[in-house]
Amino acid sequence: MEVFEGFLNILVLLGALxxxxxxxxxxxxxxxxxxxxxxxxxxxxSLACLDVYLFQAIDNKVGSTTYHLVRAILPLGIYxxxxxxxxxxxxxxxxxSFKLNKSHQFHFYAVIIDAVPYLIALVYVVGILIxxxxxxxxxxxxxxxxxxNTYADVPRWFSLIYYLWLVxxxxxxxxxxxxxxxxxxxxxxxxKGFVLFAALWFFYLIPYVIPATSEKLLIxxxxxxxxxxxxxxxxxxxxxxxIIGAKTKGSISSKTKLEPQLIEKTxxxxxxxxxxxxxxxxxxxxLNDVVAHTKIPQKTISSVLNQHxxxxxxxxxxxxxxxxxxxxxxxxxxxxxxITGIALESGFNSQATFQRTFKTFMKQSPKVFRLxxxxxx
Numbered sequence: 001m002e003v004f005e006g007f008l009n010i011l012v013l014l015g016a017l018x019x020x021x022x023x024x025x026x027x028x029x030x031x032x033x034x035x036x037x038x039x040x041x042x043x044x045x046s047l048a049c050l051d052v053y054l055f056q057a058i059d060n061k062v063g064s065t066t067y068h069l070v071r072a073i074l075p076l077g078i079y080x081x082x083x084x085x086x087x088x089x090x091x092x093x094x095x096x097s098f099k100l101n102k103s104h105q106f107h108f109y110a111v112i113i114d115a116v117p118y119l120i121a122l123v124y125v126v127g128i129l130i131x132x133x134x135x136x137x138x139x140x141x142x143x144x145x146x147x148x149n150t151y152a153d154v155p156r157w158f159s160l161i162y163y164l165w166l167v168x169x170x171x172x173x174x175x176x177x178x179x180x181x182x183x184x185x186x187x188x189x190x191x192k193g194f195v196l197f198a199a200l201w202f203f204y205l206i207p208y209v210i211p212a213t214s215e216k217l218l219i220x221x222x223x224x225x226x227x228x229x230x231x232x233x234x235x236x237x238x239x240x241x242x243i244i245g246a247k248t249k250g251s252i253s254s255k256t257k258l259e260p261q262l263i264e265k266t267x268x269x270x271x272x273x274x275x276x277x278x279x280x281x282x283x284x285x286x287l288n289d290v291v292a293h294t295k296i297p298q299k300t301i302s303s304v305l306n307q308h309x310x311x312x313x314x315x316x317x318x319x320x321x322x323x324x325x326x327x328x329x330x331x332x333x334x335x336x337x338x339i340t341g342i343a344l345e346s347g348f349n350s351q352a353t354f355q356r357t358f359k360t361f362m363k364q365s366p367k368v369f370r371l372x373x374x375x376x377x
Contacts, residue, residue, distance in 0.1 A: 005056075008224050013053045015231025019046025022238025029242075033099060034092035038241045041085045044078055045230055045237075051076035052227045073125060075118050077149075079156050080110040083163040086194060090167050093183045093244075095312040103360050110159060113152050117145040150209060157205055160198050167191050186244045193236065197229055258303055266304045269294045270316070280320040283349035287313045321347040322361045325354075329370045339366050 019042045026039035054076075084107035092098045124141040127133025171187050204225050207213040258266075273279050273293055282289070290313075291298045305311050311319075324346035328334040334342055343354035343366075358366045 005222070008222075008228060009053055009056055012049050012056075012224075012227050012231050015227075015234045016046045016049040016053060018231075018238060019043065019049065019234040022234065022242065025242060026238075034089055035241070037085055037089040037092055037100075038237065041082055041089060042234055042237050042241075044082050044085075045234055047076045048079060049227055049230055049234070052223050056222055073118055073121050075115070077117075078111065078114045080114050080159060081108050083156075083159045084108060086190075087163040087166045087170070090170055090187045090190065093187050094170060094173075095314075098312065101360075103356075103363075110155070113155060116152075117148050120145050120148070150214065153205055154209060157198070157201055160194070160201070164191065164194055164198060167194075182244060186240065189240075190237075193233065197233065200229055201226060258300070258307075262300065263304055263308055266296055266300055267308075269296060270301065270304075274317070274320045280317050280324070281345075281347045283344070283347055285317060285347070317347075318357045319361065322358060325358065325366065326362075326369070329366060330373045339370070 023039040023043040023046065026035040026042070029035045084104075088098075088100060088104065088107075120141055124133060124138070128135050167187075168191065171184070171191055204217075207217045270290070273290060277293070279285055279290060279293060287298060287301065290296075290301065294301075302313070305313060305316050309316065325342055325348075328337070328342045328346065329339070337345070340351045340354070343351065343358075348354040348357070355365065358369075362369055364372075
């Protein structure tokens with residue numbers, strides 16, 4: 001049994017080492033923005049695998065107090081940022097103009113859940129150094145960290161499910177036709193892979209959070225049912241993701257340059273479709289609808305938007321919708337409408353989408369925008 005357990009520990013360690021190599025290669029490939037996001041996903045999973053390896057293979061065999069303190073304080077188990085990064089990685093695959101900015105930072109605030117155990121350990125260490133904490137109280141702090149880590153897995157699992165739901169909405173959107181076919185296939189495969197992992201995690205999590213079965217589960221199976229699949233994910237993500245990144249780079253570099261006259265003609269028709277025909281007021285507007293209206297090939301529209309305006313189709317359309325909202329927010333003719341009512345009349349199909357889009361474009365909420373205008377008039 002010990003030999004088999006040692007073999008599984010080696011697999012977890014090899015997965016972590018492979019992840020460090022893969023993430024380094026992805027960080028170095030700066031020609032593809034999505035590679036950096038994937039690199040962070042793999043790096044964080046690798047650090048978590050290393051943490052589990054140190055716990056299962058070394059922790060019980062090393063008596064050094066210094067070692068235990070270093071491992072308790074060194075933040076290896078950082079999980080919460082992984083889940084939004086999966087969503088943003090998929091989004092960057094399917095929309096070449098997507099990039100992380102300050103409006104996305106709230107997705108990462110939940111990292112405090114991961115930081116609490118390390119902060120507790122730090123308080124304990126500092127307390128001992130300044131002689132305000134009795135070293136014999138280590139069991140109290142250790143139990144507190146143990147309990148926190150046990151039940152913190154519940155919000156972690158729900159966070160994964162939430163971002164997988166966002167990924168599902170992204171990969172089932174009709175607008176992903178803008179992306180390269182290999183990217184779409186990879187995005188759907190990655191989604192299925194993490195759904196499978198979420199299912200495995202769920203069946204492990206139930207007995208893990210129940211006090212009567214938790215200790216028996218850890219003694220019998222350890223963390224292997226979770227971290228062996230994670231090690232496999234590291235290999236798969238690193239290899240397939242790097243290949244997809246290379247393909248994307250090749251496809252971008254091999255695109256045929258559009259003639260200036262074609263670009264000018266395309267932009268003129270697109271702007272006419274929005275400004276004169278106001279297609280953006282259609283809340284269910286899709287790229288195919290604009291293709292049918294302008295008689296311009298889909299590839300041409302996508303190339304002009306992505307390469308020359310550095311915008312996705314959604315960003316292009318939503319920019320017109322935001323201008324429409326702004327004009328109505330400051331117009332007395334629409335004072336009787338709520339902000340949500342104005343948003344729906346301007347082509348948005350949900351309040352959440354509108355609020356997020358408005359803040360992205362204007363760096364403030366629509367309510368603040370309206371109040372600022374009223375205060376200056």
